[in-house]
Amino acid sequence: MAFLLLSCCAPCSCAVIEKLALAKEDFSVVFYNPNIRPLSEYQKRCVENKRVCEIYNVPFIELEYDNERWCELTKGLENEPERGKRCDVCFYMRLKRVMQYAKEQGFEAVASVLGVSRYKDLAQVNRAAEKAAQEVGMPYLEIEGRKGGMQERRGELIKKLELYNQTYCGCKPR
Numbered sequence: 001m002a003f004l005l006l007s008c009c010a011p012c013s014c015a016v017i018e019k020l021a022l023a024k025e026d027f028s029v030v031f032y033n034p035n036i037r038p039l040s041e042y043q044k045r046c047v048e049n050k051r052v053c054e055i056y057n058v059p060f061i062e063l064e065y066d067n068e069r070w071c072e073l074t075k076g077l078e079n080e081p082e083r084g085k086r087c088d089v090c091f092y093m094r095l096k097r098v099m100q101y102a103k104e105q106g107f108e109a110v111a112s113v114l115g116v117s118r119y120k121d122l123a124q125v126n127r128a129a130e131k132a133a134q135e136v137g138m139p140y141l142e143i144e145g146r147k148g149g150m151q152e153r154r155g156e157l158i159k160k161l162e163l164y165n166q167t168y169c170g171c172k173p174r
């Protein structure tokens with residue numbers, strides 16, 4: 001089944017990309033992260049994620065950087081904590097756009113690594129994905145990125161590949 005994997009950055013996606021590539025899964029990585037600021041940081045993470053995909057020979061797609069729209073959608077939620085209401089909107093926006101893109105391009109499902117980091121609420125990501133999946137009519141695949149040695153492998157790959165590892169999620173420092 002051909003599917004798209006929404007990735008936020010190289011550190012969160014490296015172990016998942018490696019596992020899927022070794023299993024010879026039919027997937028492409030899509031980078032849709034208009035939440036990342038400033039633009040220079042966005043570019044840095046995008047280049048690094050592309051580098052990981054090249055290592056594993058996985059197609060990499062970059063969608064538009066519409067930070068203006070992201071700001072409009074999250075207006076009034078600037079002071080929400082990480083895992084709060086702003087993150088609900090952010091996850092939903094990104095997943096829905098990627099699901100729409102997947103539908104246009106003939107992919108059969110969408111997955112993501114948005115809940116891989118230990119700072120994230122995986123249930124919150126899954127709720128946003130379910131909502132978007134129902135609206136778009138695109139199945140969402142839950143992919144394991146934390147358990148079964150995945151966190152340890154993530155740490156190993158960050159070191160081995162000398163990945164740029166940012167200190168904040170995307171919209172603002174912790």
Ligand code: SF4
Binds near residue numbers: 036082086
């Ligand atoms: S903390 Fe991360 S997930 Fe939450 S709104 Fe900001 S960029 Fe999006």
